[in-house]
Amino acid sequence: MLDAKGRLSSPTSPHRWFDILLTELGFELAELTPGILIDSSFLPSSVNSDPVDRILIATARANDFTIVTRDQKILDYADKGHVRAMAC
Numbered sequence: 001m002l003d004a005k006g007r008l009s010s011p012t013s014p015h016r017w018f019d020i021l022l023t024e025l026g027f028e029l030a031e032l033t034p035g036i037l038i039d040s041s042f043l044p045s046s047v048n049s050d051p052v053d054r055i056l057i058a059t060a061r062a063n064d065f066t067i068v069t070r071d072q073k074i075l076d077y078a079d080k081g082h083v084r085a086m087a088c
Contacts, residue, residue, distance in 0.1 A: 036062050044082050048073040057083050 002008035010017070021027040032055070040051070040058035047057060053074060060067050066084040067074055078085035 030059050030063050030065070032059065033062075045077070045080055047077045047082070060084065 003010065003014055012020070022029070036058045037055065039062065040054040043054060043057060043061075047054065048071075053071065056067060057074065057077065059065065060083050064084075066086055067078070068086050068088050069075065070088055074083075075085050075087055077083060
């Protein structure tokens, strides 16, 4: 979104950047299952109402991932012990 809005200047296109993550750096995509989508509506404790944030949190919880983010609401939620997150 930052690139689309002209607020991020990068010599690499978003398509190429994502391709590098998957092919050259060995990142893998997590599967988005119906269970994760359902779980995103039933997260413990109060959390951000943004549906994408909720899906990210549910995905991290289901796969034992750590979320790397600047989003303070997610970091605060992690401080409650409901998901692992680290600030970047």
